[in-house]
Every structure is written in structure tokens, then in C-alpha cells.
Amino acid sequence: MPQQVQAVIAPGRNEPVRVETITVPDPGHGEAVVQIQACGVCHTDLHYKQGGIGDDFPFLLGHEAAGVVESVGEGATDVAPGDFVILNWRAVCGQCRSCRRGRPWYCFNTHNAKQKMTLKDGTELTPALGIGAFAEKTLVAAGQCTKVDPRVSPVVAGLLGCGVMAGIGAAINTGQVGRGDSVAVIGCGGVGDAAIAGAKLAGAAKIIAVDIDDRKLEMAKSMGATHTVNSHTASAVGEIRALTGGHGADVVIDAVGHPETYRQAFYARDLAGTVVLVGVPNPDLSLELPLLDVFDRGGSLKSAWYGDCLPSRDFPMLVDLHLQGRLDLDAFVTETIGIADVEEAFQRMHDGEVLRSVMVF
Numbered sequence: 044m045p046q047q048v049q050a051v052i053a054p055g056r057n058e059p060v061r062v063e064t065i066t067v068p069d070p071g072h073g074e075a076v077v078q079i080q081a082c083g084v085c086h087t088d089l090h091y092k093q094g095g096i097g098d099d100f101p102f103l104l105g106h107e108a109a110g111v112v113e114s115v116g117e118g119a120t121d122v123a124p125g126d127f128v129i130l131n132w133r134a135v136c137g138q139c140r141s142c143r144r145g146r147p148w149y150c151f152n153t154h155n156a157k158q159k160m161t162l163k164d165g166t167e168l169t170p171a172l173g174i175g176a177f178a179e180k181t182l183v184a185a186g187q188c189t190k191v192d193p194r195v196s197p198v199v200a201g202l203l204g205c206g207v208m209a210g211i212g213a214a215i216n217t218g219q220v221g222r223g224d225s226v227a228v229i230g231c232g233g234v235g236d237a238a239i240a241g242a243k244l245a246g247a248a249k250i251i252a253v254d255i256d257d258r259k260l261e262m263a264k265s266m267g268a269t270h271t272v273n274s275h276t277a278s279a280v281g282e283i284r285a286l287t288g289g290h291g292a293d294v295v296i297d298a299v300g301h302p303e304t305y306r307q308a309f310y311a312r313d314l315a316g317t318v319v320l321v322g323v324p325n326p327d328l329s330l331e332l333p334l335l336d337v338f339d340r341g342g343s344l345k346s347a348w349y350g351d352c353l354p355s356r357d358f359p360m361l362v363d364l365h366l367q368g369r370l371d372l373d374a375f376v377t378e379t380i381g382i383a384d385v386e387e388a389f390q391r392m393h394d395g396e397v398l399r400s401v402m403v404f
């Protein structure tokens with residue numbers, strides 16, 4: 044029987060979000076219905092509301108979630124009702140040209156549920172990143188459910204489903220930060236701070252946090268930043284170079300996604316160093332760089348889709364590190380909120396007051 048549940052909808056560009064009753068169909072072939080226990084508020088949800096990701100309103104927001112599988116359709120063999128899972132937004136296909144070449148983290152054909160969730164009047168919803176988890180229950184492809192150790196709290200586990208994974212992965216998977224490296228992270232929200240935590244896990248010797256907000260720089264220190272730069276009052280490039288013997292950092296991670304921060308990352312990196320773009324730019328932005336500088340400075344300019352993670356490999360591993368006390372996920376949770384509090388959480392995110400607000404059910 045299709046179920047009616049409460050969920051958070053973005054009805055139109057820049058319109059306030061609303062709590063509405065939605066219909067969740069029974070899982071079809073290869074699908075699963077998941078009872079959501081917790082879902083973090085990510086900047087990408089705000090991008091959706093603002094129309095920065097696309098125009099397929101109404102969106103069903105929320106995508107950083109953990110919960111318990113309630114039911115599965117036929118053909119869903121890897122998860123079963125009762126499993127505790129983190130939802131992922133890149134369920135790999137195993138068949139595309141990238142998967143076939145042994146690089147499933149780049150999968151070019153990731154999949155979501157085929158059936159649509161709807162408003163009461165039948166209007167089809169577009170779930171954010173194919174998840175839509177500011178909802179008591181959601182319908183996903185079974186491959187979007189990654190089983191992890193159920194001893195972890197859902198409040199922190201859900202964060203691995205997006206921002207924290209994207210940040211940690213930007214450092215360890217995309218940036219390939221190694222022992223002794225110098226790393227700079229521009230933009231210290233949930234994603235940037237996770238990149239800092241990832242750089243620390245990987246053994247970076249120097250971790251420079253850059254933000255325009257001193258409160259964020261304080262939090263970044265507790266995540267493992269060894270140095271901080273307020274780029275509102277000082278030059279990001281000048282300070283990062285000064286802190287690295289005049290050379291620049293081995294890896295610079297842009298967790299904002301503006302041409303300005305990308306240019307800072309580009310010039311704050313040592314020769315042959317790596318720039319990782321993990322912040323998502325708005326569609327109207329473009330970048331200009333002297334092509335000769337791109338050549339002369341060497342190295343690599345990379346983008347981190349979801350931290351180039353492989354959920355089946357990385358989620359259980361990071362949960363284990365957390366349970367062993369080696370990765371402090373609790374530090375990312377500023378507050379827990381209810382289903383009606385998303386607008387306030389967006390405002391607090393915008394005002395720089397939170398790393399993560401997490402909706403709990």
C-alpha cells in the first residue's frame with residue numbers, strides 16, 4: 044500500500060519551504076523504502092531551493108540521511124528490511140564504461156528509484172540528489188542504501204551520506220593527501236571542515252583553514268587545522284604561501300566554489316601541486332585564468348564528485364573509525380531540529396552559525 048508521510052518541499056524558486064503530506068509508493072523492482080531517522084541540512088539543499096541546481100520544482104529536499112530499511116522490491120538483494128543504512132546519491136551501475144574499467148567511484152550512470160513520490164494532488168516530486176530525506180520515509184534505489192554498523196548514532200551517520208563524505212573524500216580520495224603534506228582548505232563549513240578532518244586522518248603535517256568568518260576558523264581548529272587565515276582581512280594566497288616557506292601548499296581544496304576562491308586555490312598551491320574543487324558553483328559563474336600559468340604551475344586541477352567516494356567501501360570504514368574514536372563526527376553536529384525548522388536552519392547556515400543542523404525523526 045502506498046503510504047502518506049510528512050516531508051519538506053521546495054515548491055518554487057526562492058519560495059519558502061513547506062511541510063506537506065506526500066505519497067510514497069511501495070518499492071518496485073530494485074527499490075527500497077527507508078524509514079528516515081536523521082537527515083543533515085547541506086548547503087546543496089539551499090542551492091536547490093534557490094533554483095541553483097535545476098528547475099524541476101517541486102523538490103523534495105534532504106539528502107544526508109540514515110535510517111532503517113522498511114521494505115524492498117524484488118531483485119533488491121544487498122539490503123533487507125531492518126538493515127541500518129546510510130543513503131548515498133551515487134549508486135554505481137557496474138556496467139558503464141567507467142565501472143567496467145575498474146573506476147566505479149566515477150560511475151557515469153548512477154541510478155535512483157524509477158517510481159515517483161508525489162504530492163496529494165498527484166504532482167510528481169523531484170527528490171534532491173535522488174534521495175529526498177527530509178521525510179519520514181523515502182523511496183530510493185536499493186543500491187542507494189549502504190549498510191553500516193548499527194551501533195553508530197543515526198545523527199552522525201547520516202552526515203557521511205553527503206557533506207562529510209564529500210569533504211573527507213576531497214582530501215583523501217581526490218586530493219590524495221599523504222603523510223607530511225601541507226594542505227589548505229578554503230571555506231570551513233561542514234564540507235571544508237570534513238576536508239580538514241580528512242587531511243588529518245591522512246597524516247598531513249600542516250593544515251591551513253581559510254574562511255571569512257572567525258567563528259568558522261575556531262571550529263576548524265578543533266577539527267585539526269594547524270593554522271587559520273581570515274581571508275576577509277588578509278590575503279589567502281599571501282598567508283598560505285607565507286605559512287609554507289613561500290611556496291604554497293601541496294593540496295588546496297576549494298570548498299566554496301566561487302571563481303574568487305578557485306583562483307586563490309590555484310595560486311596558493313605549490314608548483315606541481317593539486318587543486319581540488321568540492322564546492323558546487325552556481326551555473327552562472329565562469330572562471331578566467333592565464334593559460335600560461337595553468338601550464339607553468341604544473342600539477343593537477345581536479346573536481347571531487349561526492350569526494351570520489353565508493354559508498355560500499357568508504358561509509359563502513361568511516362563509521363568504524365568513528366566508533367573507534369579516530370574520527371569525531373559529533374563535532375559536525377551543531378544542533379538537532381524538527382521537520383518544521385528547515386527555513387530557520389537555512390538562515391543559520393547563511394549566517395554562519397552552524398556546521399550542520401540535523402533533522403531527527
Ligand SMILES: NC(=O)c1ccc[n+]([C@@H]2O[C@H](COP(=O)([O-])OP(=O)(O)OC[C@H]3O[C@@H](n4cnc5c(N)ncnc54)[C@H](O)[C@@H]3O)[C@@H](O)[C@H]2O)c1
Binds near residue numbers: 259299304320321347
Ligand atoms: N562536491 C560534492 O560532492 C559536494 C557535496 C556536498 C556539498 N557540496 C558543496 O560544498 C559547498 C560547501 O557546503 P557546506 O555545506 O560546507 O556549506 P556551508 O554554508 O556550511 O559552508 C560554506 C563556508 O564557506 C565560507 N565562505 C563563503 N564564502 C567564502 C569566501 N569567499 N572565502 C572563504 N570562505 C568563504 C563560509 O563562511 C562558510 O563557512 C557548497 O557549495 C555545497 O553545495 C559539494
Ligand SMILES: [Zn+2]
Binds near residue numbers: 135139141143151152
Ligand atoms: Zn557505472
Ligand SMILES: [Zn+2]
Binds near residue numbers: 085087088107206
Ligand atoms: Zn549535500
